[in-house]
Amino acid sequence: MGDVDAAASDTSTEPAQSRRFSVNALLDGFFFVYAGVASVWLAWLVLTETFTFGWWGIAFFIAFWVVLAYLVLPRLHRILTTIYVPDYFIGRARTSDGLLGDPVNLAMLGEEAQVHAALAAAGWTRADDITLASSWRIITSTVTRRSYDEAPVSPLFLFGRQQDFAYQQEVEGNPARRHHVRFWRTPDGWLLPGGRRVDWLAAGTFDRAVGFSLFTLQVTHKIDADIDIERDHIVATVRKGDPAVRVEVLRDFSTGYHSRNGGGDTIRTDGDLPIIDVRAVVPPPSAVAAAEVAPAPRTADPTKVVT
Amino acid sequence: MSVDKRPAFEPPAVLAAPVTPPPSMRRPVATAMGSLLVGLRVVAGIVWLLALALDWDSILERDLGIGIDDVEERAASGAALTVVLVAGGVVLAIDLALGVLVYFGNNGARLAVMIFATLSITIAAIDYFTDGADITVRTTLITLSLDILVLLALSSRAARAYARRPRPARRRRRRVS
Numbered sequence: 155m156g157d158v159d160a161a162a163s164d165t166s167t168e169p170a171q172s173r174r175f176s177v178n179a180l181l182d183g184f185f186f187v188y189a190g191v192a193s194v195w196l197a198w199l200v201l202t203e204t205f206t207f208g209w210w211g212i213a214f215f216i217a218f219w220v221v222l223a224y225l226v227l228p229r230l231h232r233i234l235t236t237i238y239v240p241d242y243f244i245g246r247a248r249t250s251d252g253l254l255g256d257p258v259n260l261a262m263l264g265e266e267a268q269v270h271a272a273l274a275a276a277g278w279t280r281a282d283d284i285t286l287a288s289s290w291r292i293i294t295s296t297v298t299r300r301s302y303d304e305a306p307v308s309p310l311f312l313f314g315r316q317q318d319f320a321y322q323q324e325v326e327g328n329p330a331r332r333h334h335v336r337f338w339r340t341p342d343g344w345l346l347p348g349g350r351r352v353d354w355l356a357a358g359t360f361d362r363a364v365g366f367s368l369f370t371l372q373v374t375h376k377i378d379a380d381i382d383i384e385r386d387h388i389v390a391t392v393r394k395g396d397p398a399v400r401v402e403v404l405r406d407f408s409t410g411y412h413s414r415n416g417g418g419d420t421i422r423t424d425g426d427l428p429i430i431d432v433r434a435v436v437p438p439p440s441a442v443a444a445a446e447v448a449p450a451p452r453t454a455d456p457t458k459v460v461t
Numbered sequence: 462m463s464v465d466k467r468p469a470f471e472p473p474a475v476l477a478a479p480v481t482p483p484p485s486m487r488r489p490v491a492t493a494m495g496s497l498l499v500g501l502r503v504v505a506g507i508v509w510l511l512a513l514a515l516d517w518d519s520i521l522e523r524d525l526g527i528g529i530d531d532v533e534e535r536a537a538s539g540a541a542l543t544v545v546l547v548a549g550g551v552v553l554a555i556d557l558a559l560g561v562l563v564y565f566g567n568n569g570a571r572l573a574v575m576i577f578a579t580l581s582i583t584i585a586a587i588d589y590f591t592d593g594a595d596i597t598v599r600t601t602l603i604t605l606s607l608d609i610l611v612l613l614a615l616s617s618r619a620a621r622a623y624a625r626r627p628r629p630a631r632r633r634r635r636r637v638s
Contacts, residue, residue: 176479178572183477185575185616189609192582196609199596206597225613238470286490 276395301327489619499560
């Protein structure tokens, strides 16, 4: 019944596609902001409850923190950063809340299958996508302290898209500490500041612990401030994995980043951008076949944004 | 590539920009949660109706000042209760149906649920800020939180994208409805 209505309204709005925003889209924008405002009120109401229940107030305070850190602040960040963070390349990935995330500190040249082959040869494990099943496995592996090599990484955004894929190396079977690097395919014809063409951009950082984030009040991975160590580790392992890999370095590409990531961690870097050239890597035949079957790279993909 | 001059901030209209998800998009957690919360809202409604039915006589007397003295008044009060229960039941049934449609990514149902949640939140807010109505766990905090959580979940970009994803086949849409 509702579907038929939706179908009817779909067809009737089709000629109006030339308008920049449909009434439906404006409604969505309104609800998005209104829900943010309402959630602030909800947080306030829950907070006032903490003072009326004695010891049970502690439970309400925890509820207040959950509402604030995981519902209110993400939505408010999302609304505000949509407006005040310019949506073009500034050398930083953005978190799903729109905050500045890990710095882009690597670039690659080559086809997707070649990138996968080079990283696999270098001893890196591809991270799972975030699903209910993989989220559950993170929780169980953390609680039981079992290792989860393919643990998913949180989504970061570049060019308005979630990473196309991510690779990682667990350290000592401890899920709190790991090397990880996210990859984004650059848009066709897109050039780096300075004019170089690269096929992939990547952000590699080292998760050193699980901690409390200063900016979002959430529990997240804290990254190591010396992101150059991780960058050089990735370059070194990929070089060692396949002799056909060539590396060129853009000196001082992002010199002057002494800033924080989306979790409030400080970042230090010399600003060099290594360009790893894997165009001479010969991927195993099975990988080529898989890449041909796989769907085309995602374009604007807001699917994994939760808030 | 030519580059136009642009401001250092984005227009607020970006918040209302249409999303373009792939047809193969899987159901996001936000949609499932929104649907589940609508279900919880229905459960809360059933509890409320049951409490009302069990406590009907004293509610009439205490809150509305209507005493029940003879058989005729008793029959009238029983009829009134039936009307309230049936009306409430119909509303809850519609709510539940909308929740199920939301689960399958129906955009009309999603918008309807969000409109109802917005109205309910707005009315509660007006009560709270003008008349100083008490909103605590003992009164309406639970239902109000459910409304706000439903609105948060279903207004999220993921839920929006899922409800607006392009549908591949027409036949599949009919079967869902």
